[in-house]
Amino acid sequence: MKFGVIVFPGSNCDLDAYYLIRDILREPVEYIHYNEESIKQCDVIILPGGFTYGDYLRSGAIARFSPIMSAVTDFAGRGGAILGICNGFQVLTESGLLPGALYRNNHLQFRCEQVFVRVENNSLPFTRSASLGKVLEMPVAHGDGSYYAPPELLYVMEKNNQIVFRYTDADGNVTPAANPNGSIENIAGVCNSRGNVIGMMPHPERAGEKLLGSRHGLIIFKSIISYFQNREVV
Amino acid sequence: MAESKLWRELGLTDREFELIVEQMGRKPNDVELNMYSVMWSEHCCYKHSLSSLKLFPTAGERVIQGPGENAGVVDIGDGWCAVFKIESHNHPSAVEPYQGAATGIGGILRDIFTMGAQPVAFLNSLRFGDLTSVRNRYLFDGVVAGIGGYGNCVGIPTVGGEIYFEPCYGGNPLVNAMCVGIMPIDRLVLGKAGGVGNLVVLAGARTGRDGIHGVTFASEELSGQSEEKRPAVQVGDPFLGKLLMDATLEVIEKKLVSGVQDLGGAGLTCALTETASRAGTGVVVDLDQVPLREEGMHSFEILTSESQERMLLIVEPGKLKAVEEVFKRWELQLAVLGEVTDSKMVVARHHGVTVAEVPAASVSGGSPVYNPESREPEYYRRLADFDPLILPAPGDYRKVLLKLLAAPDIASKEWVWRRYDYMVRTCTVQGPGGDAAVIRLRKTGKALAVSTDGNGRYTYLDPYRGGMMAVAEATRNVSCTGAEPIGITDCLNFGNPEKPEIYWQFRQAVEGMAEACRALEVPVVGGNVSFYNEVEGEAVYPTPVVGAVGLLKDLHKHCGISLRRKGDLLLLLGPEVLSLGGSQYLKTCCGKVAGGLPEIDLETEKNVQLLLRRLIDEELISSAHDLSDGGLAVALAESCISGSIGAEVKLKEKSNLLLDLFGEGPSRVLISLDEKNMERVRKLAGDFKIAVCEIGTAAGDTLIISCGGDIIIEVKVSAMSAAYKEVFSCIME
Numbered sequence: 001m002k003f004g005v006i007v008f009p010g011s012n013c014d015l016d017a018y019y020l021i022r023d024i025l026r027e028p029v030e031y032i033h034y035n036e037e038s039i040k041q042c043d044v045i046i047l048p049g050g051f052t053y054g055d056y057l058r059s060g061a062i063a064r065f066s067p068i069m070s071a072v073t074d075f076a077g078r079g080g081a082i083l084g085i086c087n088g089f090q091v092l093t094e095s096g097l098l099p100g101a102l103y104r105n106n107h108l109q110f111r112c113e114q115v116f117v118r119v120e121n122n123s124l125p126f127t128r129s130a131s132l133g134k135v136l137e138m139p140v141a142h143g144d145g146s147y148y149a150p151p152e153l154l155y156v157m158e159k160n161n162q163i164v165f166r167y168t169d170a171d172g173n174v175t176p177a178a179n180p181n182g183s184i185e186n187i188a189g190v191c192n193s194r195g196n197v198i199g200m201m202p203h204p205e206r207a208g209e210k211l212l213g214s215r216h217g218l219i220i221f222k223s224i225i226s227y228f229q230n231r232e233v234v
Numbered sequence: 235m236a237e238s239k240l241w242r243e244l245g246l247t248d249r250e251f252e253l254i255v256e257q258m259g260r261k262p263n264d265v266e267l268n269m270y271s272v273m274w275s276e277h278c279c280y281k282h283s284l285s286s287l288k289l290f291p292t293a294g295e296r297v298i299q300g301p302g303e304n305a306g307v308v309d310i311g312d313g314w315c316a317v318f319k320i321e322s323h324n325h326p327s328a329v330e331p332y333q334g335a336a337t338g339i340g341g342i343l344r345d346i347f348t349m350g351a352q353p354v355a356f357l358n359s360l361r362f363g364d365l366t367s368v369r370n371r372y373l374f375d376g377v378v379a380g381i382g383g384y385g386n387c388v389g390i391p392t393v394g395g396e397i398y399f400e401p402c403y404g405g406n407p408l409v410n411a412m413c414v415g416i417m418p419i420d421r422l423v424l425g426k427a428g429g430v431g432n433l434v435v436l437a438g439a440r441t442g443r444d445g446i447h448g449v450t451f452a453s454e455e456l457s458g459q460s461e462e463k464r465p466a467v468q469v470g471d472p473f474l475g476k477l478l479m480d481a482t483l484e485v486i487e488k489k490l491v492s493g494v495q496d497l498g499g500a501g502l503t504c505a506l507t508e509t510a511s512r513a514g515t516g517v518v519v520d521l522d523q524v525p526l527r528e529e530g531m532h533s534f535e536i537l538t539s540e541s542q543e544r545m546l547l548i549v550e551p552g553k554l555k556a557v558e559e560v561f562k563r564w565e566l567q568l569a570v571l572g573e574v575t576d577s578k579m580v581v582a583r584h585h586g587v588t589v590a591e592v593p594a595a596s597v598s599g600g601s602p603v604y605n606p607e608s609r610e611p612e613y614y615r616r617l618a619d620f621d622p623l624i625l626p627a628p629g630d631y632r633k634v635l636l637k638l639l640a641a642p643d644i645a646s647k648e649w650v651w652r653r654y655d656y657m658v659r660t661c662t663v664q665g666p667g668g669d670a671a672v673i674r675l676r677k678t679g680k681a682l683a684v685s686t687d688g689n690g691r692y693t694y695l696d697p698y699r700g701g702m703m704a705v706a707e708a709t710r711n712v713s714c715t716g717a718e719p720i721g722i723t724d725c726l727n728f729g730n731p732e733k734p735e736i737y738w739q740f741r742q743a744v745e746g747m748a749e750a751c752r753a754l755e756v757p758v759v760g761g762n763v764s765f766y767n768e769v770e771g772e773a774v775y776p777t778p779v780v781g782a783v784g785l786l787k788d789l790h791k792h793c794g795i796s797l798r799r800k801g802d803l804l805l806l807l808g809p810e811v812l813s814l815g816g817s818q819y820l821k822t823c824c825g826k827v828a829g830g831l832p833e834i835d836l837e838t839e840k841n842v843q844l845l846l847r848r849l850i851d852e853e854l855i856s857s858a859h860d861l862s863d864g865g866l867a868v869a870l871a872e873s874c875i876s877g878s879i880g881a882e883v884k885l886k887e888k889s890n891l892l893l894d895l896f897g898e899g900p901s902r903v904l905i906s907l908d909e910k911n912m913e914r915v916r917k918l919a920g921d922f923k924i925a926v927c928e929i930g931t932a933a934g935d936t937l938i939i940s941c942g943g944d945i946i947i948e949v950k951v952s953a954m955s956a957a958y959k960e961v962f963s964c965i966m967e
Contacts, residue, residue, distance in 0.1 A: 009564055010473050012389025016660045019676070033563070049658075051387040054473025107967075110382050110653045141386070141655045206660055211674070211790075 001228040003029040004042030008063045013049035017205040024208045025221055034066040044081045044224055045072060047088025049203060059144040060090030069095055081125050081224055082197040086142055089199030098192055098199045099157060100149035106182025112141040115180050117165040117188045117202055118172050124195045127164060129223040135172045136216035138207035140180050145201040147183035164198055165189035240264060244271035245450045250602060257596040265590045268534040269597055272500040273507060276453035276765050279601040282731035283763040286741050289748040294757040296720050304345040304425055306759025308721040310785050312678050315419045317351035320412035320725040320781040322764035325452045326467040327409040331376025335409050336470040339384040340542050342413040344496035347479045350423045350486040351415030354661060355673050356385050358395040358411045359686040359779040363404025365642060365965050373407050375966060382653045387472035391662050392654035393671035395686055399642045405769030406456055410725040412781040414684055423486055425495035427509035427517055427548050432492060432574045434517050437561060438478045438544040442527030444468045445540025449499040455730055455768040474543040477564040482545055490557045493548030503537045505546040506580045510594035519572035521584040533589040537582060608741055609734035617695055620828035622814035627892050632947045634823055638864045639871055639958040641822040649962030664794055669711040669860050672792045681789035683717035685782050690775030695816045696831045697739045697776050701746025706839045706900050707862060708782035709754055713843035714858040714903060716793045716850030717784030724761040724780050729773025731765045739776040747778060753836035793850045795859035796877035802856050802906040802932040804881060807924055808842050812897030818863040819896035832899040839901045845922040846903060854911040861902040867895040869904045874937050875955045883930035887942040906932055
């Protein structure tokens with residue numbers, strides 16, 4: 001299997017994802033430039049964090065028009081595995097591959113800190129190695145991370161098990177204090193109805209080494225690797 | 235117009251104008267006069283500081299490039315080098331805090347990647363007036379937002395810094411930004427326009443009317459009319475800055491350019507004259523080729539605009555196409571302005587005629603160097619004679635400690651640094667909140683430790699000793715992580731040097747810093763002087779800020795300030811030379827900035843740092859924390875809060891409690907260690923002739939300080955933490 005990391009103008013967490021996959025997980029990985037038209041036989045696509053086009057309009061609103069996004073959309077339609085992190089999550093909501101939207105943080109400030117998230121759905125390719133309710137520690141670093149979906153949509157998403165992560169305290173309790181940005185129902189990550197595309201505001205690629213504070217982010221990557229290993233065996 | 239003494243309006247003296255005429259061999263036209271005026275401004279030519287800056291030691295085994303280029307370069311082994319510099323953006327931030335700070339970050343970033351280095355960390359050093367004022371809160375909030383706005387977007391982590399609040403910075407905040415980069419040594423490119431016939435290429439943003447005469451604005455005192463100078467403040471575009479950085483680094487890596495210079499202060503004029511002058515060449519450029527943001531720009535505007543996010547590249551004609559391809563990948567435009575000549579002249583044409591023809595070396599290096607008059611200020615001896623010990627002792631030391639922990643100078647700056655992305659690039663091993671940040675170097679197993687420090691109150695009370703202390707503290711902070719300081723960069727923020735009392739402060743401070751650098755064997759490889767930090771004739775405290783960079787040979791051995799294990803012994807390293815003069819206690823609890831500073835013995839300072847690094851290298855200690863503002867009591871509290879562990883500390887009997895708890899003195903470090911290492915630590919301390927005092931143990935969830943059986947302070951770590959951490963959200967939200 002091979003990972004592809006999309007590089008938009010203004011992406012800046014592309015190298016963090018790249019290094020984690022190459023140096024810590026020791027899996028094949030390559031960058032894919034936003035002007036390319038194919039995802040080059042990659043099995044997993046990562047839309048990294050950053051400030052695509054400066055986020056001068058809405059975050060992710062311009063990046064979604066990049067040439068590579070048609071290939072990404074096709075890939076999603078074929079059931080391909082796609083992970084959007086932070087700004088990548090915003091690109092995915094802007095392009096309609098994920099439901100809902102990400103608003104300015106409710107306190108109006110950029111926020112960089114360690115948070116805890118609880119795994120709400122462990123049946124996905126990206127979460128299958130985690131136990132349900134597992135609390136993961138990883139950082140957030142964003143200004144526009146307040147997740148929103150209207151009540152009728154949220155209802156459908158809940159029913160379809162599309163809420164993947166919620167912000168909690170260290171013990172897994174969903175509390176207002178644990179919510180770093182005012183996200184509705186403490187939502188930190190969601191998936192599409194098919195479960196192959198997920199987006200999350202926290203940075204699992206920054207939580208891959210004890211030296212940097214936490215290794216909990218690895219479970220996301222290890223899940224998708226094991227998903228492919230099992231599939232290949234089959 | 236020259237007849238109407240335009241030079242005076244442009245900030246040049248009559249004598250300087252005569253010198254220009256002499257060097258040119260004729261009278262300059264208006265365009266040429268504008269070019270001279272920006273380049274001969276204090277900001278660009280250091281005419282009042284150069285004679286003092288020569289005192290700094292700038293050479294060393296590791297130094298690859300000292301002052302004079304865009305940034306200093308120091309060898310860090312394995313074929314790699316560190317590139318770093320600190321610079322001020324005070325005046326722009328005083329009138330437009332967000333953009334002033336943001337463009338300060340953009341400017342220092344360009345200084346680093348211009349040399350070919352990948353930027354890996356930002357730090358900053360900030361000073362504001364009292365936060366009780368709405369205006370000061372606006373400036374503080376705007377500056378922090380601007381630093382984050384630019385730094386977060388370009389994806390370089392902001393890993394450290396320091397912030398102080400004093401009434402003297404009210405109208406003139408200080409915003410000093412530092413950037414650190416790394417690169418393979420053979421990649422280094424300099425800002426030289428070498429090779430006759432090579433193309434002079436402008437990359438990046440279009441040129442507009444922003445920042446015209448920004449450097450002149452930076453070289454005068456602020457006044458009630460300074461708001462009118464808003465047009466002199468540039469506007470930043472971090473998105474473009476990031477693309478420009480990536481593209482520039484790529485053409486340097488591929489060896490497609492022979493010289494690179496960023497456009498900052500004094501814009502195109504500075505870039506053209508400096509690159510030509512450094513190479514001993516000339517350039518001829520056509521201003522019609524400069525992509526403009528608006529129509530009808532005058533030649534002098536194009537030549538002096540400080541529009542951000544622009545780079546000057548010197549390219550061999552055969553490599554132009556390859557350079558264009560790299561820039562096109564990121565949708566960036568290039569414009570070929572002209573070529574390198576052997577005339578030693580910078581020639582600019584516009585609309586088909588020559589509008590300026592100036593000798594490069596004269597514009598960029600011909601300014602006069604002044605030896606300003608110096609006079610000891612009246613306040614100096616008066617304040618030095620004040621004896622803080624005549625003040626009544628406080629009744630409740632616990633209250634004093636909590637008050638100090640909640641003083642904005644000392645309180646946790648988390649409210650600030652959580653607005654900065656301090657971990658992007660996943661190399662931040664130790665982020666903000668400690669003595670120094672630690673950034674790993676991938677593959678080598680090594681790390682850089684970086685810190686910025688400066689104490690304006692100290693330098694005000696005693697510029698000479700304060701200057702020494704700034705160097706000592708910055709390097710000590712780096713040593714507290716286990717790293718060896720290998721170079722410093724400094725930002726010297728002072729008032730108007732044409733006033734003898736201000737120049738005295740400046741000269742004394744530089745002499746003190748230089749002496750400390752020599753004693754600690756750490757070279758100054760670059761920096762910046764910011765004069766005229768005055769509002770309505772009132773100067774800020776003389777504020778030298780030191781940015782220190784250290785090399786940690788084994789990153790896994792890095793040390794932090796947090797207590798790590800209950801039962802660990804607490805030791806105080808260093809001399810017992812203490813004073814309340816200039817202390818945070820005196821300021822916060824007595825409202826006084828007065829008294830003599832404690833003495834600093836540089837030999838002891840050097841040995842304390844050597845000892846620390848040895849202790850960390852032998853993995854003998856669990857934590858190390860430099861004693862600074864608030865003395866021993868605050869250092870203990872900070873190590874407790876950071877580690878969420880309490881401590882039981884016994885002060886020796888018959889001590890002067892106030893002095894022992896809150897007195898400040900240099901060369902002192904609090905360490906914690908496993909008891910089994912005690913003997914070895916004592917032995918090494920003896921070898922380095924450093925005094926060791928066992929003061930207690932890490933224990934429980936409370937800090938208990940007693941003396942002769944009496945408990946002096948007993949306070950829960952959680953209570954200290956609340957006092958320490960909630961200050962800024964209470965003030966600012």
